[in-house]
Amino acid sequence: MEATKGSKPLVAVQGLTFFRDSRAIFQDLSLSVAQGSVTAIMGGSGTGKTTLLSLIGGRLAPAQGTVEVAGELVPTLSRKALFALRRRxxxxxxxxxxxxxxxxxxxxxxxxxxxxxxxxxxxxxxxxxxxxxxxxxxxxxxxxxxxxxxxxxxxxxxxxxxxxPLMVMYDEPFTGLDPISMAVIVKLIRELNDALGMTSIVVTHDVAEACSIADYIYLLGDGRVIAEGTPADMRKTTAPEVRQFMAGLPDGPVAFHYPAPEYVSDLTVGATV
Amino acid sequence: MQGKGSEFAVGLFVVAGLLALAMLALKVGNIHVLSTGDTYSVTADFNDIGSLKPKAPVTVAGVRVGEVARITVNPTTYQAVVTLDIMKKYRFPRDSSASIETAGLLGEQYVSLSPGGSRHDLKNGGKIRITQSAIILEKIISQLLYSKAGHTSGHQ
Amino acid sequence: MRIVGIVSGLGRRVIAGVTRLGRAALFLGRLAPGLGIALMRFRLVIQQIYMTGVLTLVIVLVSGAFVGMILALQGYNTLVRYDAQSSLGLLVALSLTRELGPVLTALLFAGRAGSALTAEIGLMKATEQLDGMEMMAVDPLPRVVAPRFWAGWIAVPLLAMIFSAVGIIGAYIVAVGDLGLDGGVFWSQMQSGVSVRDDVLGGLIKSVVFGFVVSWIAVFEGYDAKPTSEGVSRATTRTVVSSSLAILGLDFIMTAFMLRGL
Structure with a gap:
């Protein structure tokens, strides 16, 4: 993974696999967050964006793969060392x-x-x-x-x-806010990141806000990264999954319908009972 | 953060709890007799103590002056050896006597002391020689019935 | 077939109960180091004693006075048949110090403060406050749970002593003021019959045990609650039910031991 702003990445996730109740949330996920950048992690609801933050923060341990923050392997840290890292x-x-x-x-x-x-x-x-x-x-x-x-x-x-802190992780910072509060938060994330020399990870599904402040965007789906790039790259891309998400289309690779029996036959079965 | 007010309230609460404990120990219970150092102990042998128990009161003229500390059996005479803890402020002549009495008809048993006339006092570890055993109601009744029965049969 | 169903259902419940007990015990083990840390920041414990103990004080004072007065009325009614009303003070004092003081106080505490503890910790979990602390590198066990545990454990014995004392005073007021007993007899009979070691201390030991168990159950249920509003309300109910059962069961066991002079 190349970073946008040179130097060594602050957060590096390699080959991450994580299960919850035997359901795979992530499979062989890799991404990196460059020092000093604002990186957006996007994806639909239920794609494990929040879980990823918990893994980076060391509140969950991966089944496989490594999570590295500021040069330290998070899952292998003792509780004391982990708490020392979390202070940053x-x-x-x-x-x-x-x-x-x-x-x-x-x-x-x-x-x-x-x-x-x-x-x-x-x-x-x-x-x-x-x-x-x-x-x-x-x-x-x-x-x-x-x-x-x-x-x-x-x-x-x-x-x-x-x-x-060295970095701040934002979990859905734009959800449930009125437009003015939202604009305030958007402005704060970008300005504080630059003024205080921090690194920011923003987990969100709000496309417009993410594109307006992020230096780099990862799009998650099916437990892996399905697309990545700068906001401009992401808008230009032609991959259908990315197009559907970025443009907010109701139907596409992510189907409108939850898997179900064929419609007409389902109705006729109901009528005969 | 709560201020000093809550700390004061908690302090009051703890004081109230300790006062309650003190009341239970001093006013409700009988810890004041237990306080060691203020008592001396003497023993008395009885043929029968009835249902006397440790901690039973020791009285003189109905006033409480101590309590029963221990009850054991003398292995040679088979008498009951009762150790009495008596408050230091009360001195008794050496020839005082002790008897086991009952408060009311069915009440608890206690030890009553009757002072003698000797000029020497009982000392710590001393022994009361004149004792009167517990009056056991059942024995008296059965004796009474037995003698009554003897009388009637004798006359016939 | 129905019998098999009943037996297997029973078995499942037993297994679930034992598992829950194990979880609670492991939780206590995890909490243990935090208990020491919390003692070094005693100001937090004092705050929690205020929240739990002082706020339960009113209900304990009122209940204690009423229980004492009821005991006096009921006891008098029975004792007067044997012309033994002079023992009323003794009867009340023994009932309160040995049994009713510790047990009723613990039950009241479980209902008033134990349930509140569970709800508070459960809500802190549901609103991510505990997760937030973890991410701020603050361990919630010593910071949040341990002070509440200590506060409950310290408050219950104090409250139990207050309950018994107030109850005896209430009984005195009824016995001397209403029933016309002699105040001196009331106290002297009590003093000759109540043993500090067996009765007062025995009651104190009981309330210390109850305080430990109720606080333990309350913080465990809160910490273990499902982080939803339904989960928290279920946990609150469980705290009251399990605490009450634990108090009565332990009371039986401890009373049996104490009466046999162990």
Missing amino acids: MGMLFQSSALLTDLDVFENVAFPIREHTRLPEPIIRNLVLMKLELVGLRGARTLYPAELSGGMARRVALARALALD
């Missing part, structure tokens, strides 16, 4: 996963308090800096229940940035 990864969950019993300030302060022994004034400044990045410095005393979906996601983003 941020993750944004689809549900935001904010701690409901803490306010916005304490949610962002949480990883700092857990992992450092910094004095209170420094923690305060760090938290306010992170909140300023996502534009929510004024919302510090609100509780998660009082936040809109878009604001909750921005708080979660501030929290993911709290320990200045």
